[in-house]
Amino acid sequence: MNWDETGPETDQPSGPVFDDRLVDAGHLDGEDTAVEAALRPKDLDEFVGQEKVREQLDLVLKAARARGATADHVLLSGAPGLGKTTLSMIIAAEMNAPIRITSGPAIQHAGDLAAILSSLQEGEVLFLDEIHRMSRPAEEMLYMAMEDFRVDVIVGKGPGATAIPLELPPFTLVGATTRAGLLPPPLRDRFGFTGHMEFYAPVELERVIHRSARLLDVGIDVEGAAEIAGRSRGTPRIANRLLRRVRDYAQVKAEGTIDRHIAAAALKVYEVDERGLDRLDRAVLGALLKLFGGGPVGLSTLAVAVGEERETVEEVAEPFLVREGLLARTPRGRVATPAAWAHLGLVPPQHGAKGQQGLFGA
Numbered sequence: 050m051n052w053d054e055t056g057p058e059t060d061q062p063s064g065p066v067f068d069d070r071l072v073d074a075g076h077l078d079g080e081d082t083a084v085e086a087a088l089r090p091k092d093l094d095e096f097v098g099q100e101k102v103r104e105q106l107d108l109v110l111k112a113a114r115a116r117g118a119t120a121d122h123v124l125l126s127g128a129p130g131l132g133k134t135t136l137s138m139i140i141a142a143e144m145n146a147p148i149r150i151t152s153g154p155a156i157q158h159a160g161d162l163a164a165i166l167s168s169l170q171e172g173e174v175l176f177l178d179e180i181h182r183m184s185r186p187a188e189e190m191l192y193m194a195m196e197d198f199r200v201d202v203i204v205g206k207g208p209g210a211t212a213i214p215l216e217l218p219p220f221t222l223v224g225a226t227t228r229a230g231l232l233p234p235p236l237r238d239r240f241g242f243t244g245h246m247e248f249y250a251p252v253e254l255e256r257v258i259h260r261s262a263r264l265l266d267v268g269i270d271v272e273g274a275a276e277i278a279g280r281s282r283g284t285p286r287i288a289n290r291l292l293r294r295v296r297d298y299a300q301v302k303a304e305g306t307i308d309r310h311i312a313a314a315a316l317k318v319y320e321v322d323e324r325g326l327d328r329l330d331r332a333v334l335g336a337l338l339k340l341f342g343g344g345p346v347g348l349s350t351l352a353v354a355v356g357e358e359r360e361t362v363e364e365v366a367e368p369f370l371v372r373e374g375l376l377a378r379t380p381r382g383r384v385a386t387p388a389a390w391a392h393l394g395l396v397p398p399q400h401g402a403k404g405q406q407g408l409f410g411a
């Protein structure tokens with residue numbers, strides 16, 4: 050059966066609310082901000098994983114230092130929580146330069162950008178997070194600033210407006226984006242170095258966890274770190290967050306040292322399963338399997354069944370489920386893979402299995 054969309058959606062989500070997600074790397078709370086500052090690696094040697102980006106960046110920075118020049122502009126792309134801000138701070142530290150941190154959404158007018166650029170010191174690193182969300186006029190001002198270290202400040206309005214050129218000290222722009230494809234080519238081309246951050250392998254996350262545990266003064270054994278790493282969705286921010294929750298559990302319910310058993314018991318309390326799925330992910334998969342026989346089903350129908358907004362299902366839950374090979378987005382709708390049935394411990398219905406054979410060749 051094909052569970053198609055049935056016209057405009059009128060139902061309001063009415064089910065459980067899935068906010069405050071431990072496994073959502075795109076959302077930061079106050080505790081994250083405070084603790085993350087303490088856990089950030091301070092130099093390239095301490096920065097775990099991302100071998101290729103690290104090696105290339107190391108060369109870029111060493112060469113700039115040897116020339117006594119400011120480093121080339123750097124673009125870092127990748128999902129939230131993979132270490133773009135951390136790397137920008139490392140770039141500044143390695144260049145022995147100050148750093149200014151701002152973000153695309155904070156720069157809505159060209160004047161906002163002119164004010165920042167004109168107050169930079171020579172060699173300073175300007176970190177521009179979410180660079181793809183900058184306004185168009187600011188973006189155009191940035192082209193000239195990156196290339197010629199100069200901006201034209203427009204004074205006045207209409208026919209009487211004049212452009213006053215303003216020289217800037219050489220600086221290094223570090224742009225970060227989760228969506229490199231959204232950057233206009235003229236902007237992308239002005240970066241001397243582009244690094245794409247990948248999701249981390251479990252062994253790399255284990256190293257992140259051991260390092261963070263040392264800094265937080267928490268005892269953890271090898272298996273405890275592996276248990277947390279496996280549930281961290283390839284993302285250091287999530288690994289650090291899960292570690293903090295497991296630490297609380299260990300302090301209250303155990304002797305304080307984290308082993309596999311304690312990590313698993315703690316994350317069961319927080320409803321993060323052994324593959325890193327949380328309540329929202331499992332609700333989406335559960336609805337797809339139990340209500341719609343594994344699909345295909347339209348996104349809006351699935352969202353109503355889960356009691357969530359369409360965007361939340363599409364942008365928050367689905368990317369990870371797709372990455373994990375549990376859900377497929379097909380032209381006919383959302384479809385569960387054989388791995389999804391196995392993960393929830395369910396058996397696909399006979400007719401569903403036939404349909405899925407066609408889709409997955411299983």
Ligand SMILES: Nc1ncnc2c1ncn2[C@@H]1O[C@H](COP(=O)(O)OP(=O)(O)OP(=O)(O)O)[C@@H](O)[C@H]1O
Pocket residue numbers: 074075084085086088089090095096097098099128129130131132133134135136178257285286289
């Ligand atoms: N390679 C790494 N080694 C050790 N810790 C890391 C690494 N990458 C990230 N972290 C830790 O993960 C947390 C999140 O990193 P960071 O803020 O740099 O991510 P981000 O990519 O800038 O995220 P966002 O896109 O949301 O700004 C920090 O606490 C940082 O210490």
